Amino acid sequence: MTSTAAAEEGAAASAVGGGAVPRHVAIIMDGNGRWAKQRGLPRVAGHKAGAEAVRRTLQAAADAGIEVLTLYAFSSENWRRSNEEIADLTGLMRYYVEKELQRLIDERVKLLLIGDYQAFGPQMTRLLDEAVAKTAQNDRLTLVVALNYGSQQEIAAAAAKAAASGDVSIESIGSHLETAGLPDLDLLIRTSGEVRLSNFLLWQAAYAELLFTPLLWPDFDEKALNDAIAQFSERQRRFGGR
DSSP states (O other): OOHHHHHHHHHHHHHTTSSOOOSEEEEEOOOHHHHHHHTTOOHHHHHHHHHHHHHHHHHHHHHHTOSEEEEEEEETTGGGSOHHHHHHHHHHHHHHHHHHHHHHHHTTEEEEEESOGGGGOHHHHHHHHHHHHHTTTOOSEEEEEEEEEOHHHHHHHHHHHHHHHTOOSHHHHHHTSTTTTSOOOOEEEEOTTOOOOTTSSTTGGGGOEEEEOOSOGGGOOHHHHHHHHHHHHHSOOOTTOO
């Protein structure tokens, strides 16, 4: 390890009080609607507050030395929501990308997308593709956003590609997943107190540490992330061994 790398690792460890920092963290961002309901606000207010939580968490992840942060922004099942809420979410997504793109560039954050985000239409697809292209050379943190994503669909598609290649091994299927090339998932967090994975990164989470917090997503912040990292560092990861 170079002296620079050692210094960066030490800084990351000190940010969370020492101990191991996960390379790849994923978050199921749940609870926007309940957060708004508790305050007598429309659901869109919860989604706006959730976008602020994304900004805080992204900064905290970069400061902690996390390499990859994957966020479940819109599942393939979310299309069952009302047309009004989907329109609100889409508009907020567009606003966030346009407003935050320069910040991503300045903070050296690379944006990647998983899921069939083309379902949001050509204008949104073009905006997202441009954001991915403009951040492609960034190297501080990789932000993976799951849009119109479903893990079962991803696994089925990867298995089909593996079968077509004549190699249906675990390694082959893994190489056809949308997250191929990223570090293995270390820690998966779900907010709002729900205890399920909701069709998110099912293959990737095979040996990930799982953490469920009662915090609603808009209340998630740097302390919450650092507490999660601290819990992760205290766990013994055996990967099937004794």
